[in-house]
Amino acid sequence: MIRGTSILDAARELNVRAAIDIPKDAYQKVEQLSRQETNRLSSYVLGKILENYDAATKDRVAMCADTGLPRYYVKIGNDAVIEGGMVQLEKALRQATADTTVSIPLRPNRVHPFTRKDNNNNVGMHAPTVDYSFEPDVDWVDITVTHKGGLFGGDYRMLFPADGIPGLKRFFLDSLAEFLRRGMACQPATIGVGVGGTKDMCVRLAKEAACLRIVGDRNPDPEIAKLEEELAEIGTSAGFGPMGFQGNSAVLDVHIEVAYAHTGGMPVGIQQFCYAQRRKTVRIFPDNSIEYREDPRWFTPYYRRETIE
Ligand code: SF4
Missing domain, CATH: 3.30.360 (Dihydrodipicolinate Reductase; domain 2)
Structure with missing residues (x-):
């Protein structure tokens, strides 16, 4: 017991x-972004974020x-x-x-x-x-x-089925433009996208996708995995760096989760998990x-089950 x-x-x-x-997956991704970032100011900011991670671990403070x-x-x-x-x-x-x-x-x-x-x-x-x-x-x-963390960076839109993937990409880009250019939610961030279900369900799934999957993880559905990479590429190439500066390093990863929705709609939620990836x-x-670990393994095959057995 x-x-x-x-x-x-x-x-x-x-x-x-x-x-x-900080979990290793996020730390290593910020390291990678800091090597790739071509904007000098953004590269400096990423370096300071890494120093901050190290100082917290060394001094045992939040x-x-x-x-x-x-x-x-x-x-x-x-x-x-x-x-x-x-x-x-x-x-x-x-x-x-x-x-x-x-x-x-x-x-x-x-x-x-x-x-x-x-x-x-x-x-x-x-x-x-x-x-x-x-x-x-x-x-x-x-x-x-x-x-x-982050009071900002979350968004919701009810799309029509005919909006499809282009509509989803449009909403994703609108959301980046709204929050990343002002550094709201302290990027680089993992962006979770919840598609389908109901209004509350898609927002919940977006938060779980952002916070409970490690950087580099892909959805087991190959089509959704491909879309995750496309959205990550949009995030990388849209001109945003860390903390509202220009650059190409505002996005750690993009994770998408889906739920069956009403046939008349395609609700979409977007949530960001800031660079303080405390999980x-x-x-x-x-x-x-007792065993501690960094990967929540929240999205099991059972959790994503699709129909009756
Ligand atoms: S790094 Fe995250 S927790 Fe810290 S102030 Fe920014 S959004 Fe809030």
Whole structure:
């Protein structure tokens, strides 16, 4: 049985690792962009971002003063047994958020939207957000935390089916022009595109695509994978560099996820995951052993399943 104390301890450590240490895939991509960037000012900025990553790891401090919003993605094995059940798991995640807000520290960003009341622990009504998915034939629990930054850079548009791929590319480019030229969402960023489903579903999928797939990962559908590369090329060649400067290095990668939609529409959501790519995953096994990793492996074949068995 997975103990509540194991979840609490693991979630605390998970937040520390996420806040401080940039995942290797993002680090290496920023390194690559800094070598390729031809604009001197943008190249300088990328160099400073790399120095900042290194300083955070060396000094064990959060990599950005704005520590974003802690958010959890929990994948539960169908055979997993959790002491105290799901309510205990949620309590542990809320407690770990409050504890690490003090211990790391994280900036207490969560406030009441009207009164601006701050509990000073990043916990409040519907905060932190916890999303769930399930996995057949396994008995572990995976917990991924992201400290998602950036109030800006997210967008939504309802396209018609006839808009098709050209309409999607148009919206993508409009979104880049709107946010990248002003450096909003602190690029270079991973851009997630959610296509289909409903208005809320496509926005959720876009965020998961941006935050829960590593740089370089491709959608298993070859046509969608090709489109990911085309959009990444559009992002690279559109003239945008890091933090709103000119250049060719505003995009770390583009990830697309799709969901079946109403036959009359093609809703599209776009989300950006800034260069502070704070994400870490822990797997907790029934014997309470623990493994940390950088790839969330959120989009499993089961999660993307298409029809009945
Ligand atoms: S968008 Fe990202 S890098 Fe920019 S201030 Fe927010 S958390 Fe920091």
